[in-house]
Amino acid sequence: MPEYSGKLAVLHNQHYALDVSQSLADRLAVPLYFTADKKTPEDFFLSWRDGCLKLLDKELLKKGGLTVDIEPRNGEQRSWPAPKDxxxxxxxxxxxxxxxxxxxxxxxxxxxxxxxxxxxxxxxxxxxxxxxxxxxxxxxxxxxxxxxxxxxxxxxxxxxxxxxxxxxxxxxxxxxxxxxxxxxxxxxxxxxxxxxxxxxxxxxxxxxxxxxxxxxxxxxxxxxxxxxxxxxxxxxxxxxxxxxxxxxxxxxxxx
Ligand SMILES: C[S@@+](CC[C@H](N)C(=O)[O-])C[C@H]1O[C@@H](n2cnc3c(N)ncnc32)[C@H](O)[C@@H]1O
Missing domain, CATH: 3.40.50.150 (Vaccinia Virus protein VP39)
Known part of the structure; x- marks a missing residue:
């Protein structure tokens, strides 16, 4: 299992259940924080925001963060099954x-x-x-x-x-x-x-x-x-x- 210590932490969001953040931090063997800023040693954070789990970059803590986008990409047809083109x-x-x-x-x-x-x-x-x-x-x-x-x-x-x-x-x-x-x-x-x-x-x-x-x-x-x-x-x-x-x-x- 890769080591994330020093690179990644879970950042708890008070609008979500604490035990969910805690169990994710335990599973990844990384710290759980209640706040973070530019002085926090880790560069990346996992946090629940806007109804999804997001990966946040320390430099962009205030911005949206990255999430797995489940919407079709530009140009893909919005039907199922979409054409095999x-x-x-x-x-x-x-x-x-x-x-x-x-x-x-x-x-x-x-x-x-x-x-x-x-x-x-x-x-x-x-x-x-x-x-x-x-x-x-x-x-x-x-x-x-x-x-x-x-x-x-x-x-x-x-x-x-x-x-x-x-x-x-x-x-x-x-x-x-x-x-x-x-x-x-x-x-x-x-x-x-x-x-x-x-x-x-x-x-x-x-x-x-x-x-x-x-x-x-x-x-x-x-x-x-x-x-x-x-x-x-x-x-x-x-x-x-x-x-x-x-x-x-x-x-x-x-x-
Ligand atoms: C370039 S990304 C894939 C991007 C993906 N095709 C997409 O559309 O988002 C490569 C991913 O494959 C995973 N990966 C690479 N080698 C792997 C392996 N041997 N077993 C499982 N996952 C692997 C990496 O952890 C990484 O998340």
Missing amino acids: GALAQAIGRKTKTVVDATTGWAQDSLHIFRMGYELRCIERSPIMLALLSDAYQRLEQLDWVQRLALSAPELIAGNAIQVLAELTEAPECIYIDPMFPAKRKKSALPKKSMLVLRDLLGDDLDKEVLFSAAMQATAKKVVVKSPDYAEPLGGEPNQSFKGKLLRYDVYLKK
Whole structure:
């Protein structure tokens, strides 16, 4: 389990139950504070605000903070299932049914995959991201359209995907991986604040080659790797590649 001491604390909000803040702080083995300011040693805080769990940056304590956004991204259709259009759907395949996202992170790809109607399971190893994701998936299940269609949020699996994938009892048709690549230039494919914070907190994913091999072993049909357009393909020459804005989806078919 990663160590967050000195980096992260839980900041209690008096409008929410204290035992919920306390148990989150205990689970992450980080301090619980009732107030924080620029002199507080930790750089990041988890706190409930505006009905969701947020990750706050010390410099921006007064601002909104980051949360897993469960609304469709710009340009995505607001229907369910949304049309399987665009590079991500092309890479996953329109006929594919079952997908495992092995690197869920802020779940923006996962939620897109979910909204397109794929059967999705999500793996994440960072306890911070798991706390934010679990809050988001509970919010997702409260949405009117999700309730109307009697949908359940994707299953969230805690752990290192390298182990989790090896232990799956049913092989998914597609395993999707989007590990953190080192930033090479200012205008990268993941310039968003949320991704920069993730890199600050978790660092680059140095075991991505091992994860790729584990995914190739565990998949029934294919592995899709999302990568910045400047990065070398993770698994060598892919069978197919679909270009998005400043990024690529490389597809590796199981032999
Ligand atoms: C670049 S982010 C993924 C962003 C995500 N695709 C999105 O749309 O928000 C990478 C995430 O994968 C997680 N991760 C990387 N390697 C992993 C592994 N082997 N097992 C589980 N999670 C992993 C990291 O903790 C991080 O949260």
